[in-house]
Amino acid sequence: xxxxxxxxxxxxxxxxxxxxxxxxxxxxxxxxxxxxxxxxxxxxxxxxxxxxxxxxxxxxxxxxxxxxxxxxxxxxxxxxxxxxxxxxxxxxxxxxxxxxxxxxxxxxxxxxxxxxxxxxxxxxxxxxxxxxxxxxxxxxxxxxxxxxxxxxxxxxxxxxxxxxxxxxxxxxxxxxxxxxxxxxxxxxxxxxxxxxxxxxxxxxxxxxxxxxxxxxxxxxxxxxxxxxxxxxxxxxxxxxxxxxxxxxxxxxxxxxxxxxxxxxxxxxxxxxxxxxxxxxxxxxxxxxxxxxxxxxxxxxxxxxxxxxxxxxxxxxxxxxxxxxxxxxxxxxxxxxxxxxxxxxxxxxxxxxxxxxx
Numbered sequence: 585x586x587x588x589x590x591x592x593x594x595x596x597x598x599x600x601x602x603x604x605x606x607x608x609x610x611x612x613x614x615x616x617x618x619x620x621x622x623x624x625x626x627x628x629x630x631x632x633x634x635x636x637x638x639x640x641x642x643x644x645x646x647x648x649x650x651x652x653x654x655x656x657x658x659x660x661x662x663x664x665x666x667x668x669x670x671x672x673x674x675x676x677x678x679x680x681x682x683x684x685x686x687x688x689x690x691x692x693x694x695x696x697x698x699x700x701x702x703x704x705x706x707x708x709x710x711x712x713x714x715x716x717x718x719x720x721x722x723x724x725x726x727x728x729x730x731x732x733x734x735x736x737x738x739x740x741x742x743x744x745x746x747x748x749x750x751x752x753x754x755x756x757x758x759x760x761x762x763x764x765x766x767x768x769x770x771x772x773x774x775x776x777x778x779x780x781x782x783x784x785x786x787x788x789x790x791x792x793x794x795x796x797x798x799x800x801x802x803x804x805x806x807x808x809x810x811x812x813x814x815x816x817x818x819x820x821x822x823x824x825x826x827x828x829x830x831x832x833x834x835x836x837x838x839x840x841x842x843x844x845x846x847x848x849x850x851x852x853x854x855x856x857x858x859x860x861x862x863x864x865x866x867x868x869x870x871x872x873x874x875x876x877x878x879x880x881x882x883x884x885x886x887x888x889x890x891x892x893x894x895x896x897x898x899x900x901x902x903x904x905x906x907x908x909x910x911x912x913x914x915x916x917x918x919x920x921x922x923x924x925x926x927x928x929x930x931x932x933x934x935x936x937x938x939x940x941x
Contacts, residue, residue, distance in 0.1 A: 586795075588719045589781060591726055592865070593799055596776035597806040598733065599862045601830040602678050602685075602855060604910050606810040608769050608917075611824050613754065613815070616762030620770045621807050623762065625800050628774025631928050632799050635778055638931035641938050646782050648876050654934045661877050663930065666923050667779050668874035670916070672893050675711075675866040677913045679703050680901040682859040684909070685828055689835075690852065700901045703863070704894045710864030711871065711890055712883070715782065718868055725857050732854040736847055737809045739837045746816040753820055754812070765914065768921040773803035778924050780869050827906055867893070 600606065609617040642650050651660055683699040710718070740746065762770075814823050814833045826832045830851065837847025844850055870893075871886040878885070904912075 588723070589777070590795070590798060590802075591719070591722050592777040592780045593802055594726055594730070595722065595858070595862055595865060596780070597773050597803050598730070599678060599858050600773060600806065601810055601828075602681050602859055602862075603674075603772070604681070604827075604913050605769055605772060606814065606829050607824075607827060607910070608914060609766070609807075609811055610814065610829060612762070612766050613811075613820070613823070614757050614760065616757075616760040616766055617770075617811070618754065618758050619760055620762035620766035621773070621804075621811075623767050624770035624774055625804065627767070627771060628803065629796075629800055631775050631778070631925070632796060634932060635928050636796065638928065638935040641935055647779075648782055648872055650931075650934065652876060654938065655930065659930065663927065664873045664877035667927070668870045668877060670920050670923055671779065671866040671870040671873065673912075673916055674920070675707065675863040675870070676893070676897040676900070677909060677916065678859050678862050678866075679707060679897060680904065680909050681906075681913075682856060683901060684906050685831060685852070686856070688828070689831055689848065697898070697902050700898050703860070704898060706860055707863035707867060708890045708894050710860065711867035712886060713864070713868070715868065715872075718865055722861055722865060725861055729854045729857045732850050736834055736837065736851050736854070737813060739839070739847060740813050740817060740833060743817065743837060745836065746813075747819065748816065750819050751812045751816045754815065765918060768918040769914070770807070771921050772917055773807055774800060775924055776920065779873075779920075779927060780865060782869050782872050827910070 609621070612620070639647075639650070645653075648664075651663065655663070679700070683696060683703060686699055687694055687696055710721075713721075810830060814829045817833050817836055818826075818829075823829065831848060834851035835846065835848040839845055839847055839850075867890060871889050872881075874889050875881045875885055
């Protein structure tokens with residue numbers, strides 16, 4: 585069970601291009617983006633350490649079970665509702681974004697509501713599977729998708745148009761002060777998985793701390809690839825002219841001796857898989873949070889919750905523009921970051937209370 589925590593870390597970091605993280609950071613490349621990531625690394629290390637420490641007294645309990653047993657009902661209702669809505673919104677953002685990407689880059693003539701409906705059916709069905717089924721599929725598909733993503737990164741760096749001078753130019757802006765919004769966006773690479781940690785594990789195990797260094801390492805590698813590679817391909821000036829920067833970057837790759845000639849298709853295949861994984865995982869977690877808020881964990885209630893969210897997402901996705909979705913997603917990062925800081929504070933309070941007893 586211990587390894588699944590790191591699969592959730594990988595999922596949150598690798599899905600960042602679909603959630604506009606590279607786009608938002610590249611827009612602020614001259615105004616503190618790299619400093620924001622540095623601060624987010626330090627915050628991520630601290631928060632992850634405190635979060636793991638807060639779980640140590642509890643054996644074989646999930647995060648929701650701990651809160652149900654040790655947190656007052658009013659605070660518990662607020663937390664469960666907050667995280668439920670937060671992760672329903674996360675899955676919705678990815679679902680709508682990937683639908684826009686497929687329409688724009690694969691089949692521009694396809695109606696957007698057909699794409700939304702297809703992803704909604706797949707996402708809703710997968711979100712209602714058992715936790716272990718989702719985690720097993722997460723492991724399998726990550727092992728398939730990660731080599732494709734690494735291959736795209738490597739081919740892009742080796743592209744003859746890649747400019748290391750453009751990348752090194754960013755050193756001039758390394759110490760610029762970032763905004764709160766940038767720190768919140770960057771923190772998703774290092775702490776976004778925390779409220780997805782619903783599976784019961786042996787929290788007392790020392791392995792929880794021995795491998796903690798992997799979290800900042802994974803986040804830093806993903807940030808470096810998704811931030812600097814587009815700069816090397818498009819240059820420091822033109823890099824913020826694209827909404828889906830990594831789709832355009834992957835489209836610059838030609839695989840001369842492969843069955844698939846254009847790199848963008850490999851990129852889209854991997855991120856369609858990643859998007860479906862993220863939608864199913866985040867909505868599954870959201871149903872656990874929301875059913876905990878209403879104190880009813882039956883499968884029937886979870887189906888109703890997912891069905892209501894599916895209808896809302898279909899309507900929003902049909903009428904919302906790409907710019908509106910990106911603006912809402914940017915606001916979501918700040919809400920998520922505050923919510924996770926609050927969760928860590930509550931868990932530290934629970935740990936102190938249990939130890940005093």
